[in-house]
Amino acid sequence: MTAAVKVVGRARGDIEGPIQPGETLTVAAVFRDAQRLKSSGMVLKLFPMGGGAPVAVNMLEVVRRQANKGRxxxxxxxxxxxxxxxxxxxxxxxxxxxxxxxxxxxxxxxxxxxxxxxxxxxxxxxxxxxxxxxxxxxxxxxxxxxxxxxxxxxxxxxxxxxxxxxxxxxxxxxxxxxxxxxxxxxxxxxxxxxxxxxxxxxxxxxxxxxxxxxxxxxxxxxxxxxxxxx
Incomplete structure (x- = not known):
């Protein structure tokens, strides 16, 4: 369902890379079917690059992007x-x-x-x-x-x-x-x-x-x- 994902604030918007202690990570995503998300729960999972169990984070905010804004x-x-x-x-x-x-x-x-x-x-x-x-x-x-x-x-x-x-x-x-x-x-x-x-x-x-x-x-x-x- 994901059309585009970007890590906001990083130089190239890379998804992969180390998260420093105390760092705030903001992820922006555009979904192909935003209406379905209104009644669905979303969980962000961070997978350690060296292996191990992923860390699950509940998404606190879901914002419907105005598709034309900034176009x-x-x-x-x-x-x-x-x-x-x-x-x-x-x-x-x-x-x-x-x-x-x-x-x-x-x-x-x-x-x-x-x-x-x-x-x-x-x-x-x-x-x-x-x-x-x-x-x-x-x-x-x-x-x-x-x-x-x-x-x-x-x-x-x-x-x-x-x-x-x-x-x-x-x-x-x-x-x-x-x-x-x-x-x-x-x-x-x-x-x-x-x-x-x-x-x-x-x-x-x-x-x-x-x-x-x-x-x-x-x-x-x-x-x-x-x-x-x-």
Missing amino acids: TSVIVSGGGGVLQLERGDAGSALVGAWGLGGQLLYGVSGNFSLDIGLSGLVSGESDIAGVARSERLYRLHGGVRYLIRDDGWIPYARVGAGVALVSERDGDDSSFAFRMFGQVGAGVTRWLAESLVLGAEVFGETSFGGSGTIGAGNIYLGFSWGGNEF
Whole structure:
């Protein structure tokens, strides 16, 4: 039933090694089925390396670890889709677009995570009213995720905000503009291993300046450092 065991306070967390007279030994353990432990007794047995009868110690405290707390992950995503280019009253056009981004996630409790992300989106080019038009969008955003549960497939809801730098090319002219936006979204993640996370999300993004909305969906694969350590 044990997923991980660590001796707290030792240099390498070694299980084996001499216990000095008067030394306090603290052992932390993560169990695969913590619910069963609520109605089960636990005894720690220390086996002498030189042989002999083990020393049994009753466990005085059982604490259910918050699986998400302290979990740190970096998620990289990329993909393609379509983007609508507009040119005032002259019309609009749908063009192909591709993007690449990354996110840093940190679990602050069993049910809440903070995230910060950076991404870029590059559109194709289209003639609107005889003028070539294209767009690039660079975004920096942060948010809070509420996790419905903290293990297995983990569904979540998210709110956030950010700032975007929009680079537009309209014929021979180009311009840059900053926009602030708010976000709402939902998704699901699953840790496939200690360092591998799979997920999907959908979100909507609305500019505070009233310049439009964006909707997107992502399927991503990421890496986690220390996500299930303690």
